[in-house]
């Protein structure tokens with residue numbers, strides 16, 4: 001009798017220990033109800049990547065578009081409305097990058113928390129250094145003709161504020177500013193984890209800065225090298241490293257070049273001895289391929305965002321891949 005009692009008693013103590021242990025484990029592993037996870041949706045994968053690195057286990061972050069999509073003209077899809085409907089925070093790119101498609105996706109989502117002007121709508125580009133467009137660049141583009149933007153000369157257009165080149169995330173220095181902006185925004189929505197968000201942003205900055213030091217040194221011998229970019233996206237890296245931009249495959253934003261423009265570019269490339277054409281996976285690769293064949297330049301496709309579709313795991317890895325390919329090509333071209 002006593003023996004049986006002791007055995008039962010021991011079992012119950014053992015069970016209690018297990019329950020306490022499991023409870024502690026679950027408490028430490030998952031945020032409690034009071035620490036609800038923030039659901040973040042971004043227009044583009046690079047912002048989902050930065051938000052995920054900064055938010056850590058306190059957020060989920062998904063992107064509406066893929067790296068392989070043309071960021072100016074993403075097709076709104078029904079699954080975007082589903083993601084946006086559940087979102088606590090929408091991270092846009094700012095600088096009119098998603099102007100042609102994001103407002104439609106948001107309107108379809110029926111989520112008042114993420115409407116422009118509310119605290120759930122966030123443009124992370126405050127404080128980034130922007131390359132301005134010159135006054136001729138935007139004319140004849142869909143943005144300009146649809147009266148969506150006015151261009152830097154402020155003549156006409158719906159909005160008259162000065163716009164910068166919207167591909168600013170392709171300078172890693174701007175990614176650091178974006179990370180801190182996102183940390184501040186997350187702290188506003190979830191003040192309990194402010195310290196963690198700031199720590200994560202500081203860690204991101206430290207890692208990226210250490211790599212930038214190496215990349216900058218590796219790019220130094222190629223200052224002044226003549227290059228061509230398909231679109232205005234690679235201008236941020238071209239200026240950062242003092243490469244010499246001879247021209248764009250697409251002289252007007254988002255408009256394919258005419259046959260005459262291609263011939264003109266080929267002539268300028270031969271004269272300047274351009275050896276590298278920088279493109280992104282979402283661009284028409286046939287045109288730069290032909291130009292490369294006629295000029296002997298290396299046709300380079302570099303990931304301009306994050307995703308397995310372009311072989312870049314996260315925002316920092318994206319630059320590892322970009323610099324790996326770019327430096328190899330520049331070495332070959334020398």
Ligand SMILES: [Zn+2]
Nearest residue numbers: 167232233253
């Ligand atoms: Zn663009």
